[in-house]
Amino acid sequence: MIKKIFNIILILLITISILPISVYADEPFEIDGKSALLMDFKSGKVIYEKNSNEKLEPASITKIMVLILASEALEKGKIKLEDSVLISENAASMGGSQVYLEAGGSNTVEELFKAICLRSANDAAVAMGEHISGSEEAFLKDMNKKAKELKMKDTKFKNLTGLPDPDHLSSAYDIALMGRELLKHEIVHKWLSMWTTSIKVGKDRDVIQDLVNTNKLIRFYPGANGIKTGFTQDAGYCLAASATKDETTFISVILGSKSSKIRNADSKKLLDYGFSNYESIAINKKGDVIDKISIEKGKKEEAKIIVKNDINLLAKKDSKEKFKKEIKILDTIKAPIIKGQKIGEIVIKSEDEILEKEDLIINKNIEKANVITMFTKLLENLVAE
Template structure:
């Protein structure tokens, strides 16, 4: 058998027209007055901006996104309907802060309560839902925490359904982005509530507190928050040219700062980065040499679409290489992970993507092995 070597091939960028990664690119450095900030590209999961993203913080009303998620889960699995009505308790009616203005003894539909939570940020509506679904607000908060663990939100614990100040009610900016992404991807049929700009209940019309909805920048959600300890925060999402970004900011000093900084950061994310499709799932990236096989080569393919997010200025410095130890000895199973696609660019974290064999290759019989051996001795061919 010929000696096996690590083989490296550099792909021509002209063949791929544009490049980028689904798993990589380090967050860029950008000054922001937010105490915590975190921004991702949804399609690739690439972190575009990160500041104190793992710090435990009071999320205030941004935690109402999880309150709604618990309701969405029950709607989706059929345990609840939008038309079902829930009773208003005295506790819900008395709750301070932002309100939907429910009245004791009223029976209110789940859909109206969701609008009260999402559009009006009603603490009273949150408690009606919590009591209706779990018996008590405390039991509902336990469900919220359990759901957070289920979807990978390791830095979140909930003490209530409203975001009311409590030392045990904490989230991280990263967790809020994870939660927003979960809502967008898992509950598209309910996501439209987050772009609803107003809702009227008890003859009181209230506007959605999310300032980005009124700026014509592609924003369609999600939720503001404010307490004295938390400062002003916003978990938002926007779409431009088929790209969706999620941004979380918290700890800002004013309503105006929250609005202006959120808009500035989203616009920066759309302007400075772009997504580039490198290969489609199953597309041949390289043909690898085969030793003693019924075929001389085997295609190396990507198991999934290769889409990457890059700073626009980094594209020209892109270098894409394929490495594998070859020639590869037959027999070869289809789907075997035998190579790596490596993408490098200036000021961007290197990304490595596994490549698998796109076909099975059988081993030569006895006579074929002899012929291959002779060719190798004479010509050095694999």
């Protein structure tokens, strides 16, 4: 009887010891924050998540969207780095994290970029928004419009700064989408990865503000290159971080952590997990020429077929998975052709599973040949024969 009881206890102990391994097999570590996510920058693939669609206050991580719209405006020529931005009473009145811009003073667009990226300055964010869209309200509307374009389904911005508002919400997944979009703008990388700098503020520009990046990973995590911290009492400690090693870049998001120390440690944990286990594989670059194709009834008889966007896959480092590329092109291509017109696609497969698809397009406009052009071509062919 004693032996039987002993065996039952032994079986229970073995079962209990096995269960956690089974339950947490897909979660190799614990994350303190309310929500977390790890995303591959190039492919957008998510490889770790915890409550990633839970709507939470994002605090100053909000300013990633400010930086996206500012970067777009800069690239389109709507604003310039040397533009002088007149500081309004509204911008100067922002509380919280700031660089103490003075109403009636002026700062350049580049100085505002630095203040937002390093100090997470609320006054600089509002000044930037007013300069680009004419008013804080107009810029806020543009922020929410861009969020919809990026399919940030859990996000609603109520201000430009991330200052507390119960209706100002986002999610770890949406923030990763937003961070991924920002990193596509190379112009902003130099400020995101900058550790220290300084700017002058005040009506007479006689006050020096020394700026130190609030994202401590920039200095203390190898390869760190972004993105944005956030903190309020309601939101807790938040961080959207990015890092690059070799050709692989990951974006990690932590929301609602208990302290900056824990937030930073968990961000490192996520990034370490990504770099230890996965690598990005480049299949094709945007603009790669795949082939040439004949164009029926066109002024030009052939055109290049190019890849519309980069094709990247995320693979496990110890995986022996083999990828197969299939190219599908329309049987007949007739003029007129508009540059960028889809005429086929590349399909990347592993065995029978489709991993990625990307459009193949024509690289230029091709007008339809008129009667004279067609007659000229006919004569040229006859002479050639």
